[in-house]
Amino acid sequence: MKFLTIDYIKQHSRIDFDCEDGALELYASAAEDTVLALVRRTLDNVKDMNGGKIPPKFYHAALMLTDQGYQQRSPASAQNMSIVPYGFDLLIKDQMRLDGRTDLQAERDTLIEHLETVKTDLDFGFGNITEPTEEQAEQYAALLMRMVRTRSRYAAIGEPTEKVCQTLRKDVADIRKDCDEFLKTE
Numbered sequence: 001m002k003f004l005t006i007d008y009i010k011q012h013s014r015i016d017f018d019c020e021d022g023a024l025e026l027y028a029s030a031a032e033d034t035v036l037a038l039v040r041r042t043l044d045n046v047k048d049m050n051g052g053k054i055p056p057k058f059y060h061a062a063l064m065l066t067d068q069g070y071q072q073r074s075p076a077s078a079q080n081m082s083i084v085p086y087g088f089d090l091l092i093k094d095q096m097r098l099d100g101r102t103d104l105q106a107e108r109d110t111l112i113e114h115l116e117t118v119k120t121d122l123d124f125g126f127g128n129i130t131e132p133t134e135e136q137a138e139q140y141a142a143l144l145m146r147m148v149r150t151r152s153r154y155a156a157i158g159e160p161t162e163k164v165c166q167t168l169r170k171d172v173a174d175i176r177k178d179c180d181e182f183l184k185t186e
Contacts (some may be wrong), residue, residue, distance in 0.1 A: 002036075002043050003054050004028045004062050012063040013070060024070060031065035042103045048110075108160045111168050112151055118176050119147050125183040139182055146175055 009024050010016065035058055036043060046054060101109070126132065126140045154160070154168050 001025060001028045002032045003059065004032060004066065008059065008063060009066055013067045015070075020070075024066065027069035028062065028066045031062040031069065034065055035061045040101075040103075041106075045103060045107065102159070104160045104162065104165050107165050108154055108157070108168060111165070111172050112155055114172055115147050115151055115175065118172070118179055119144070122147075122179045122183070125179075136182075136185075143175070143179055143182060146178075150175065 006021055006024060009028055013024075015024070036046070039046070041049075043054070046058065122140070122143060126136075129136060132140070150168075150171050154164070154171075157164055160168075
């Protein structure tokens, strides 16, 4: 299981015995994978979007699906013809990626957007220097050029790999660090 625990599941489903823990773990793993597949995101991407945490609605949605799988072990019956519990889609709808990008494409695009934020911070900081020296102007221009080259290099890759994203993460972090250091010297 990625984020649910047996304790969460048993509390949610009001189960007070241990003999079906294996089945509950199976249903929970499938539920977690289903929630992540429906929003078209990885767990790391969800955490990145939410300050390093998994939003409570993800727990709720996965618990609902786990309970549905446990209580209704067949896809449908005469008593219960619903496919997923009512309200499930409302819990995760705002997290859904609708553009069809892969996780790596989305991560690449997010990192490139982060470069734009760094550029905005750099522009603002440099604009606040009352009388920049020639050296400061050259450093500013060099940082801008690095950002432009990095952005164009990675934006041109249609299908980024994990290694490409890993390198881009490092490049963006290095640029951010260098910009922060530059802005401290003003």
